[in-house]
Structures are given as structure tokens and as C-alpha cells.
Amino acid sequence: MSETSAEDRIWTVPNLLSFLRLLGVPVFLWLILGPKADGWAIALLAVAGFTDWLDGKIARAFNQTSRLGRLIDPAADKLYVFSTIVGLLLRDVIPWWLVAVILGRELFVVSFAPVLRKHGYKALQVHFLGKAAMFCLMYAFPLLFLASHTGWYADISRVAGWAFALWGTGLYWWAGLLYVVQVRQLVADAKKE
Template sequence: MSETSAEDRIWTVPNLLSFLRLLGVPVFLWLVLGPKADGWAIALLMVAGFTDWLDGKIARAFNQTSRLGRIIDPAADKLYVFATIIGLLLREVIPWWLVVLILGRELFVASFAPVLRKHGYRALQVHFLGKAAMFNLMYAFPLLFLASHTGWYAEIARITGWAFAIWGTGLYWWAGLLYVVQVRQLIKADKKE
């Protein structure tokens, strides 16, 4: 199998896991806003976080990386983050300023898309810092959900959840600033050619 055809694969285990994560986004929102089945919503978030880690491991270990995977994997991550912060905001679990910080970073990075397209690039390579930020946020949200309940675990979940949320948001912005550096390097390289 040639490298080009390997990149064009659609039916891979990592892509299936990412697709299943995408299908879970509306289910998650329904669980949070409809029946308020927080236990199931938290379980779904945990499964989503685990499959996010797992699809990357499988893709690298079994050479199943693909062009589609590089699109749907981060798309599923972003949709989960968006759905979760909207659900948490509407349920008054997190403050509006956290939502503004996270969505502001997304808008900031998205503002570079026209510049990238102008220079013939589709998207920037996801780097470790962005993955670390997503890891922190995907742990923060279930913990903040748990913190909104009463029980012996609520205070521990609140402290730990906010630690992950603050680190995750900080890393998310740091990764966004590194994207600026990447865009500048790509543009510089294009001007030299």
C-alpha cells in the first residue's frame, strides 16, 4: 500500500473511535440539559476522553493515521469542549468568563485560517501542548460537574476540577500563541521561496 493511499483511508479503528465521539456530543448535551442525568453525562465525557487518547495511540502504533483522522479527531475534541462549556454554563456550574476565555481562544486561532489558506495550507499540525490543554479540560469538566452536587466528593472535585480548568485554559492559550509562531514561520518560508 502506498503512502498516499494510506493517508486516504477512511475505515480505520481510530477514525471509527473519533466518529463515535462525534455522535456522543448531542447525546451528552441532551443528558445535561434534558433529563439532567449527570452520572451518564460524566460517564460519556470520561469515555470520550479515553477514546481520544486511545485513537491516537492506535493510529501511531498500527500506522493508521489518515487525513480524515487529522480532521475529525480535533473536531470531536472541540465539539465536546464547546458542548460541555455550554451545558455547564446553562446549568450555572461554571462562570461566563471561563466560557469567554475558551471560546475566545478558538476565535483567535480561527482568525488565522484565511492567512493559512492564502498560502496554500489547510490547517496547522496539532502539537503536544494543544493535546495537553485538551487533556486538562477533558478532566476538568467532569470534575466540575461532580463539584456541583452535594456529597463527600464535591469539595475535592471542585478543587481538582478548577486546577485542571485553570491549567487547561492557560495551556490552551499558550498553544494558541504557538500557532501564531507557526503561522509566521510558514509565511516567512513561503516568502523565501
């Protein structure tokens, strides 16, 4: 199998895991906003976080990386973060300012897409800091959700959840700023040619 055809693969285990994560997004929103089945919603978030880690491990270990995987994996991550912050905001679990800071970063990064396209680039590779930020946020939200309940675990979950949320948000913005540096370098290189 040539390298080009390997990159064009669709039916891989990592892609299947990413598709399943995508299918879980509306289920999560229904669980949190409809029947308010919080236990199932938290379990679904935990499974989504685990499969996010697992699909990357499998892709690298078994040479199952693909163009589609590089597209749907971050898309699934972003949809989970977006749906989770909206659901938790509507349930009064997280404050509006956290949602504004996270969505503000997304709008900031997306605003550079026309510049990339103008110079012939589609998208940049996801930076390690972006992955670390997503990791933190994927752990923060279930913990903050647990913290909104009563029980022995609530205080522990609140402290750990806010630690992950603040670290994740900070890293998310840092990765966004690095993205801008990358875009500026690409534009400068394109102008030299």
C-alpha cells in the same frame, strides 16, 4: 499498500472511535439539558476522554493514522469542549468568564485561517501543547460537574477540576500563541520563495 492509500483510509479503529465521540456530543447535551441525567452525562464525558486518548494510541501503534483522522479527532475534541462548556454554563456549573476565555482563544486562532489559505496552507499540525490542553480540559469538565453536586467527592472534585481547568485554559492559550508563531514563520518562508 502504498503510503498514499494508507493516508486515505477511512475505516480504521481510531476513525471509528472519533466518529463515536462525535455521535456522543448531541447525546451529552440532551443528557445534561433534557432529563438532567448527570451520572450518565459524566460517564459519557469520561468515555469521550478515554477514547480520545485511545484513538491516538491505536493510530500510532498500529500505523492507522489517516488524513480523515487528523481532521475528525480534533473536531470531535473541539465539539466536546464547546458542547460541554455551553451545557455546564447553562446549568450554572462554570462561570461565563471561563467560557469567554476558551471561546476567545478559538476565535483568536481561527482569525489566522485566511492568512494560511492565502499562502497555500490548509491547517497546521496540532501541537503537543494543544493536546495537553485538551487532555486537561477533558478532565476538568467532568470534575467540575461532579463538584456541582453534594457528596464527599464534591470538594475534592472542585479542587482537581479547577486545577485542570486553569492549566488546560493556560495551555490552550499558549498553544494558540505558538500557532501564531508557526503561521508567521510560514508566511515569512513563503515570502522568501
